[in-house]
Amino acid sequence: MVACNFFLSWHKRDVKYNTLLSDVQHYLASYFADLKATTDILQPLTINTCQQVGAELTSRAAFSLNVRAFLLIKDKKVFCSSATGAMNMPLQQLVPDIDIRKDVAMAILPGTPMMPNKPTMVIWYRNPLLNDSGVFTIAEY
Template identity: 30%
Template sequence: MQNAQKVISAYRRKRIIICLIVALLTLTTTLAIRFISQRSLNQQRVQMTTNKMVVAMDKILRPLSEQHLSLLQLVGKPCEDVRLPLRKLAASLQTVRSIVLVKSNILYCSSIFGDRNVPIHQLQPDLPGQRELLVFSTDNTLLVGSPVLIQWYPSAFNSADA
């Protein structure tokens, strides 16, 4: 009789162990599938948000990029002659705080400050650049410490001019 009870209890134990293994395997598989699908969904959301941000930044920067050719024509002219057009343009472009002109690596005219004589590298180490740049930095002259987005358009003739 004890033999029969031992066989039955061993059978029950094995049956419980098999049930637990199947339950844990099912739980693990379900969690793994859920994790993979959620990760894929998160990646899609990140991609969509990134695309929306790129479109928004393009929309913000488009008016300035449309005007940069007319601005490049002002490089080299005396600041007294171009200061008013610079101010008008800076005022008409809602996302622009200031427009500056650079000649031979020297910032010589600003729509805010007027005549200046400051090496551009002293104000912004990344400038001047050989090609168009979009630099995120902090302001050190007007609103010290505030974030600024600098759009650099070098002259076609000389990358030290903008």
């Protein structure tokens, strides 16, 4: 009888963990699909100036779940941030180890210049039409 109760308890716990795992997988797949769709919309903005696209960039960040900021990159430099506006910073200064030759790259940082003590996940989406350009996402961690 004790063995049956133990097995039943173990089985219920196993079902709960599998449900949790499935829910987390679904959430992450949905989150990354939504993020990719948003960055695809933002890619054409990399050919403009920050003054021309800043409002659109800020709006997209405000209505994107768990996004701290979107950064536009042109010629390996951050030129526009949804959080701070116009910038002129080499992307490698912000994230030294990210490989912008990849279509998508991710890293975890201990913080950012504006929030140095708050860890974040950063995701790079390369612009397929412009070399060394794309959209960089700073996500809540």
